[in-house]
Amino acid sequence: MLFNSLTFFAFFAVVLTLHALPFPWRAKKLNLLVASYLFYAAWNPPFVVLLWASTLVDWFVAKAIYRAESRPRRRSLLVVSILVNLGILGYFKYGGFLLENWSALMAAIGIDWQAPGWDIVLPVGISFYTFQTMAYSLDVYLRRSEPADSFLDFALFVTFFPQLVAGPIVRPSHLIPQFAEPVRASRSQLLWGLALMTLGLFEKIVIADGALAPASEAVFGAAEPLTFVDAWLGTLAFAGQIFCDFAGYSTVAIGVALCLGFSLPDNFRYPYAAIGFSDFWRRWHISLSTWLRDYLYIPLGGNRKGHGRTYVNLMLTMLLGGLWHGAAWTFVVWGGLHGIYLAVERWVRERFAGARIGGRTWFRVFMALLTYALVNITWVFFRAPDFDTAWRMTRSMLGFTQQGAVVLPTDYVARVVVVTAGMLAVHWAMRNRRLEDVVSRTPWWLLAAVWGAMWFAIVITQGAGDAFIYFQF
Numbered sequence: 001m002l003f004n005s006l007t008f009f010a011f012f013a014v015v016l017t018l019h020a021l022p023f024p025w026r027a028k029k030l031n032l033l034v035a036s037y038l039f040y041a042a043w044n045p046p047f048v049v050l051l052w053a054s055t056l057v058d059w060f061v062a063k064a065i066y067r068a069e070s071r072p073r074r075r076s077l078l079v080v081s082i083l084v085n086l087g088i089l090g091y092f093k094y095g096g097f098l099l100e101n102w103s104a105l106m107a108a109i110g111i112d113w114q115a116p117g118w119d120i121v122l123p124v125g126i127s128f129y130t131f132q133t134m135a136y137s138l139d140v141y142l143r144r145s146e147p148a149d150s151f152l153d154f155a156l157f158v159t160f161f162p163q164l165v166a167g168p169i170v171r172p173s174h175l176i177p178q179f180a181e182p183v184r185a186s187r188s189q190l191l192w193g194l195a196l197m198t199l200g201l202f203e204k205i206v207i208a209d210g211a212l213a214p215a216s217e218a219v220f221g222a223a224e225p226l227t228f229v230d231a232w233l234g235t236l237a238f239a240g241q242i243f244c245d246f247a248g249y250s251t252v253a254i255g256v257a258l259c260l261g262f263s264l265p266d267n268f269r270y271p272y273a274a275i276g277f278s279d280f281w282r283r284w285h286i287s288l289s290t291w292l293r294d295y296l297y298i299p300l301g302g303n304r305k306g307h308g309r310t311y312v313n314l315m316l317t318m319l320l321g322g323l324w325h326g327a328a329w330t331f332v333v334w335g336g337l338h339g340i341y342l343a344v345e346r347w348v349r350e351r352f353a354g355a356r357i358g359g360r361t362w363f364r365v366f367m368a369l370l371t372y373a374l375v376n377i378t379w380v381f382f383r384a385p386d387f388d389t390a391w392r393m394t395r396s397m398l399g400f401t402q403q404g405a406v407v408l409p410t411d412y413v414a415r416v417v418v419v420t421a422g423m424l425a426v427h428w429a430m431r432n433r434r435l436e437d438v439v440s441r442t443p444w445w446l447l448a449a450v451w452g453a454m455w456f457a458i459v460i461t462q463g464a465g466d467a468f469i470y471f472q473f
Contacts, residue, residue, distance in 0.1 A: 003200070003204075003253075003256075004201055004204055004205055007042075014035075015035045016259060018035075019031065019032070019184070019260055026152070029152055029153070029156055030152070035161060036156070039161035040124075040125075040161070040164060040165070043124045044121065044123065044124070050092075050123055051129065051159055054085060054088070054158060055154070055155050057080070057081060058081055058133045058136050059147075059154055061078070061137055062137050062140040062147045064077050065077045065137065065140050066146060074141060081134065082134065085133060086130070086134075088126070089127065091120075092120055092121075092126060093127065096327065097327035125164055125165030125166055127324055128163075128169055129158060129159075129164060131169050131291055131324075132157075132158065132170060134295070136157075138295055139171070139172060139173065144173070145172060145173050150179070150180075152179075153176050153180065154172075156179055157172060157175050160175065161256075162254075162256040162260075162264065163253045163264055166253070167250060167287050168250055168265050168266075169287040169291055170265065170287070175264075178262050183261035185258060185259055185260060185261040189261065190259055192255075193255040193257070194255065194259065195439075195451060196251050196254055197251075197252050197255035197256060198454050198455060199251050201248065201252060201454075202454040202457060203245070203247060203248030203251065204245055205461050206454075206458060206461050207419060208240070208241045208242075208245040211415045212240045212244070212416065213237075213241055214415075215233060215237035215415065216234055218407050218408060218412065219233070219234020219235070219237070219407060219408065220234060220238070220384060220389060222405065222407050224392075224404075224405045225392050226392075226393070226396045226404045226405055226407060227396065227404035227405065227406055228396055228404065230406055230407055231393050231401075231404070233408055233412075233413060233416045233417075234408070235376050235377075235379055235383075237412075237416045238379050238382075239376050240416075240420055242379070243268070243271065244423075246267075246268075246285070247267070247268040250266075250267035254266070265287060267285060268283065268284065268285070268286065269282070269283040270426070270428075270430050270431055272375075273424075273427035273428045273430075274375075275368045276371055277338065277345050277375075278346075280375060288324070292317050293317075296316075296317050296320065297313055300317070301313055307350070310346070311346070314342050314346070315336065315340070315343065316339075318335045318342065319335045319336050319339060323335065329387070330381045331382065333381045334378050334382045337374075337378045372424075377394065377397065380393045380394055380397070
C-alpha cells in the first residue's frame, strides 16, 4: 500500500476515524496494530509471519537478557536475537548475492559449479524493521533501557505502519513510551500533520517522479557513453530524485504519525547544504547514520583506539552501510567511497587543526561545492544497475569520454537545472533553520496559497503511482 495511492487515503481515513472514537486506549492500540498488519499485508500477506517472528524472538530474548545475571548468558541470548534477525535478513536479501559470488569464485579457480535458482521475493522494508527490532535487544543488553512492560506496546513498536517499510528507524526509547498513555492529536498537530503529508507527497509525486525521474532514467538507461553535460545532468537529476523520494516518504510518515498524536524523529536536515562529509551524514538518513554510529562504529572502538583503528572503523561502518542498502557490489562501492571521504576529511582536520581558514566564507563555499560534487559521484554507483554503467558514467563525468551521445531533450535539461537550483537554494536557506519556525512567522494566507498550490500540482501531475525508491531496501 503506497502513500501516493487512493487506497492509502481511504485506509488512513478509516484508521484516523477509529483512533478518534471514544474507545479504551487498549482497543485503540489494537486497532493500530491490526491496521499496521493490514498495511504490510497489502504487499504480500505471508511476509507478516516475518514480522511476528521478529516480534516474538526479540520480546522473549530481551526479557531473558534483562533477567540473566551472568555476562556469558546475556551475550549468548543477544547472539540468538542477532542470528535470528540477521538470518532472516540474510536469507531473503543476500542469499542470491552470496550464491552468485560463490559461483564466480569457484569459476575463478577452475571449478564448474552452478548455483541453484534463487527466485526469492524480497520482503518490503525488511532492512528497516530488522534494525529497529535489533536495537531493542541491543539496548536491553547494553543496559540503556529496560524491556517493555506491555507486549502490545512492543508489537506496535515493531509494526507501526507510518514508518514500517522505509523508516525513520525509530529507537525503542523514543516510540514505546508514547504507547503507554492515551494520546490524541490536537487541532494544531492534525493540521501540521496534514501539511507534512502534503509536502512529502509533493516532493515524491511532483518533483521526484514528475520532474526528475525521466532525465535520470534516460541517462542511466543509456547503452553508450554520454557527453560530459548529459552525464552530470542525469546524476544531478538522480541526486534530487532520491532526496525528494526518500525525504518525501519520511515527511509523509512523520505527518501520518502526528495526525494520530505520535512523534517520529526527523530523518533529513537539508543534506545538500552540507559542508563536509561528516556534516552530510548528520543531515542525510539520520536514523540510519546514528544507528550505525551507536551500534556498529562505537562498539568497534570508534575513535578511541588510535588513528589507524579509527579509519578502519569508519571504512567498515560505511562498507556495511552500503551493503545494507542492497545486495550488490555497486552499493558496497558507494559505501566505500563515503568511508574514504570521511577518513580523508578526518585526516585533513587532524593535520591542519591549527589552520584558521575553516571559518572563512570562501572556504566554506568551496567545501560545500566539493561535498556536493563528490556526493554526486557516489550516487552514480548507487543508481547504476551494474559496474559497466557506473564506469561509463564516471568516465563521462570526469571528462575522459571523447565523443559522447546526447540523450536529454531540452525540456528535460530545463527541468533538471531549474529543480536542482531551486532545491539547493532551499537547502541553503533552511540550513540552520527549522521548518516549524519559518512556518510560524509566515502569514496564514501565504501558507494557504502554498498549500493549495502543492495540492494542485499533485493532482495535475500525471504519475503512475511509483513505489518509493527505499522500499527495495
